[in-house]
Amino acid sequence: MGSALTSFPNSQMFGQRTIRPLCAAALGGIAFIKNTLIAIDSNRGYLLQVDPVTDNTKILNPHHTSEFMDITGISLWEDTLWVTRGKSIYLCKFNSWGLEHFITLPYQADGIAVWGSTVYVSCQKMGAILIYDCETRRKITQFYAPGVGIANLAVCEETLWVADKVEQTIFALDRATGDIRFSILTPFECPTGLAVHSNSESGKETIYVAYASEEAFIRDNPNADPSQELAYRDRTFIHPLSYHYDPQTRCCLSNGYRIEMSYIEEIAPLEEVYLPEVEWRIALPSNTDRQRVVSVEAVGLPFSEEIIDGQKVAVFKFETLVPGERHLFGWKAILEVRGVKYRLTPRDVENIPELSEEFQTRYLVDDDELAMDNTIVQDAAKVAVGSETNLLRKMYSIRNYVYDQLSYSIKPHIDAPDVVLERGTGSCGEYVGVLLALCRLNGIACRTVGRYKCPPYADHQGIPLEPDFNHVWLEFYIPSIGWLPMESNPDDLGYQSAHPTRFFMGLSWYHIEIGKGISFETLMSKGERLKKEDISIGELAINHIRFKIIEELPPLNQ
Numbered sequence: 177m178g179s180a181l182t183s184f185p186n187s188q189m190f191g192q193r194t195i196r197p198l199c200a201a202a203l204g205g206i207a208f209i210k211n212t213l214i215a216i217d218s219n220r221g222y223l224l225q226v227d228p229v230t231d232n233t234k235i236l237n238p239h240h241t242s243e244f245m246d247i248t249g250i251s252l253w254e255d256t257l258w259v260t261r262g263k264s265i266y267l268c269k270f271n272s273w274g275l276e277h278f279i280t281l282p283y284q285a286d287g288i289a290v291w292g293s294t295v296y297v298s299c300q301k302m303g304a305i306l307i308y309d310c311e312t313r314r315k316i317t318q319f320y321a322p323g324v325g326i327a328n329l330a331v332c333e334e335t336l337w338v339a340d341k342v343e344q345t346i347f348a349l350d351r352a353t354g355d356i357r358f359s360i361l362t363p364f365e366c367p368t369g370l371a372v373h374s375n376s377e378s379g380k381e382t383i384y385v386a387y388a389s390e391e392a393f394i395r396d397n398p399n400a401d402p403s404q405e406l407a408y409r410d411r412t413f414i415h416p417l418s419y420h421y422d423p424q425t426r427c428c429l430s431n432g433y434r435i436e437m438s439y440i441e442e443i444a445p446l447e448e449v450y451l452p453e454v455e456w457r458i459a460l461p462s463n464t465d466r467q468r469v470v471s472v473e474a475v476g477l478p479f480s481e482e483i484i485d486g487q488k489v490a491v492f493k494f495e496t497l498v499p500g501e502r503h504l505f506g507w508k509a510i511l512e513v514r515g516v517k518y519r520l521t522p523r524d525v526e527n528i529p530e531l532s533e534e535f536q537t538r539y540l541v542d543d544d545e546l547a548m549d550n551t552i553v554q555d556a557a558k559v560a561v562g563s564e565t566n567l568l569r570k571m572y573s574i575r576n577y578v579y580d581q582l583s584y585s586i587k588p589h590i591d592a593p594d595v596v597l598e599r600g601t602g603s604c605g606e607y608v609g610v611l612l613a614l615c616r617l618n619g620i621a622c623r624t625v626g627r628y629k630c631p632p633y634a635d636h637q638g639i640p641l642e643p644d645f646n647h648v649w650l651e652f653y654i655p656s657i658g659w660l661p662m663e664s665n666p667d668d669l670g671y672q673s674a675h676p677t678r679f680f681m682g683l684s685w686y687h688i689e690i691g692k693g694i695s696f697e698t699l700m701s702k703g704e705r706l707k708k709e710d711i712s713i714g715e716l717a718i719n720h721i722r723f724k725i726i727e728e729l730p731p732l733n734q
Contacts, residue, residue, distance in 0.1 A: 192728050194635065195414040197226045197233045203386040203412045205250035205287065205328055205369040210376070214252065215386065215414070221245035240273040249287035249328050258295065260285040265297055279313055281306070287328030289336065291351070296336060298327040305338070305354065319354025322347040324674050332372040332381065339367040339385060344678045345517070346370065346385065346417060358421040361515040361682050363431035363634060365389060383417040420732035427465055429732055432514030432685045435630055436724040437461070440475055440506030441717040448499035449711060455700040459691025460488040461509050466516040467689050469509060477505035487694050512729055517682035518660055522566045529655045531621055539621035539653065546613040550594040557617035567620060571652055572680065574614045579668040579675050582607060586645070607664040608648050621653035623693030625661065630686040630723040641723045651692065
């Protein structure tokens with residue numbers, strides 16, 4: 177028998193603290209009994225009581241851990257605990273732990289949620305959420321699973337919450353119909369469980385999400401030469417989910433962070449040069465639905481500010497750059513950035529107006545060596561959409577076609593889309609090039625966005641972080657609705673024709689939007705733009721990019 181539960185005051189449950197249960201290896205389902213947090217450690221079979229303030233843990237089933245091994249989902253209704261293990265669903269009285277068989281599915285049962293007499297069970301292999309009557313044990317109906325990954329469940333009042341591990345998304349479903357009301361991009365990868373806590377004093381509901389994955393680290397091995405070696409360890413924690421959904425804009429914002437970003441050029445030419453009347457332009461961060469520029473300051477040298485196609489650009493001017501001259505110059509910005517996910521369906525774009533002539537001229541043309549007149553690219557554009565006419569379905573089809581044709585690889589330079597399609601591999605910039613070409617040939621206005629992602633280590637606050645690479649993605653335009661984001665390659669996980677959609681109309685908090693649809697950096701001398709064959713910026717300077725995560729942003733009003 178387990179010992180009595182400890183309840184924690186409402187005031188201690190809230191805040192934005194990350195809960196890291198001591199000794200836990202891989203958390204799956206989580207649940208609340210009033211103010212007490214319960215979690216299953218799937219690897220060890222521990223049903224844990226977790227103190228959300230101190231991270232202290234207690235095993236509630238010390239004599240029944242073998243029966244709880246490999247349990248993935250848990251749900252509590254009144255004094256009954258429901259669990260999923262293997263293909264089966266079980267239940268038991270809380271504190272007795274003797275599992276009673278409920279039903280068995282043909283495939284692995286992943287997550288479970290119970291509300292009254294209704295039992296919800298997710299099954300990735302079936303691509304469905306199955307619904308049963310807990311008294312008769314008969315299946316009532318089933319919903320389509322909203323994502324492609326393993327999903328865990330929670331339910332509260334009229335909403336069925338679905339946490340998809342691959343999609344990095346929490347879906348809010350109508351509990352009666354299974355329709356997706358909106359979806360929330362989680363701030364971390366691999367969500368494995370979720371639970372809704374209701375504050376008994378204020379009535380406010382907070383969603384807590386469990387995460388479980390592995391992280392790489394450098395291990396000191398005295399018996400090896402060299403002594404440092406790459407190793408992996410479990411990483412699991414629980415964090416409150418903040419979100420706000422606006423039904424008018426169909427936009428859902430989620431957790432975010434205040435970030436300091438600096439971009440600095442160090443003039444250090446490979447070969448000394450003489451350049452008169454130099455204007456060096458570097459794009460500045462953009463203000464968007466999810467990103468607010470708090471401040472920007474010059475570093476090293478002053479700059480003036482220009483607006484190019486609606487985007488802010490810093491302009492650094494030099495009378496001359498002479499051999500042996502060295503400078504550091506750039507900008508530092510404070511940004512408030514959140515995750516964003518838009519919820520649009522093909523029906524929402526059925527009666528949209530035609531694309532304006534201005535947008536056709538600017539965003540349907542080959543303005544960046546996209547090889548849109550090449551037969552390989554033109555044929556791919558036709559095959560990608562087939563007979564589809566709906567703009568959103570066309571965009572989705574093009575994305576999936578490119579993901580099916582390409583696999584990710586890093587190259588020192590960017591090739592044209594025809595070369596990339598023939599080769600079958602591409603960098604993020606080459607994915608963007610192919611996507612731009614196929615979209616524009618199909619009448620979809622689109623533009624490049626980037627150029628960096630903050631290293632996604634939200635718990636490394638106040639520490640200088642440097643990205644390994646630059647990164648670009650794109651936005652596509654729907655008349656009367658506006659610009660929508662889409663990642664270049666991260667959703668291409670090798671799932672043939674079943675790719676996740678976490679970054680289709682969505683971005684995480686670590687995406688930094690800079691210079692939409694314009695060149696990130698240009699160099700002019702005597703009023704003329706210098707071409708790569710003359711001298712490239714990479715030959716003239718070394719860039720230094722640094723991020724610092726300052727703090728998590730306050731919770732959003734739901």
